Amino acid sequence: MPEEIAVEVNGKTLRVARGSSVAAAIFETVEGAFRTSVTGERRAALCGMGICFECRVTIDGRENCRSCQIEVREGMAIRTT
Numbered sequence: 001m002p003e004e005i006a007v008e009v010n011g012k013t014l015r016v017a018r019g020s021s022v023a024a025a026i027f028e029t030v031e032g033a034f035r036t037s038v039t040g041e042r043r044a045a046l047c048g049m050g051i052c053f054e055c056r057v058t059i060d061g062r063e064n065c066r067s068c069q070i071e072v073r074e075g076m077a078i079r080t081t
Helices: 022-027
Strands: 006-011 013-018 057-059 062-066 077-079
Touching: 006 022, 013 022, 013 077, 022 077
Parallel strands: 006 077
Antiparallel strands: 006 013, 057 062, 057 077
């Protein structure tokens, strides 16, 4: 079993496998949405390789991070928009 670390997604602490992408951690939440479009639609990761930009989130205060390209680290604060 892989080692787990704690990350925070929208104020909720989750235990996820070390080495997982931030996108994978977000998929573990009930919400499952990464952001809201300008027309109010909920959006989620599409390509999983950083091309579509649908997985953009705020990580540790830094906006518009492509979550499929970033590995989780202990204590990371992730906010979907």
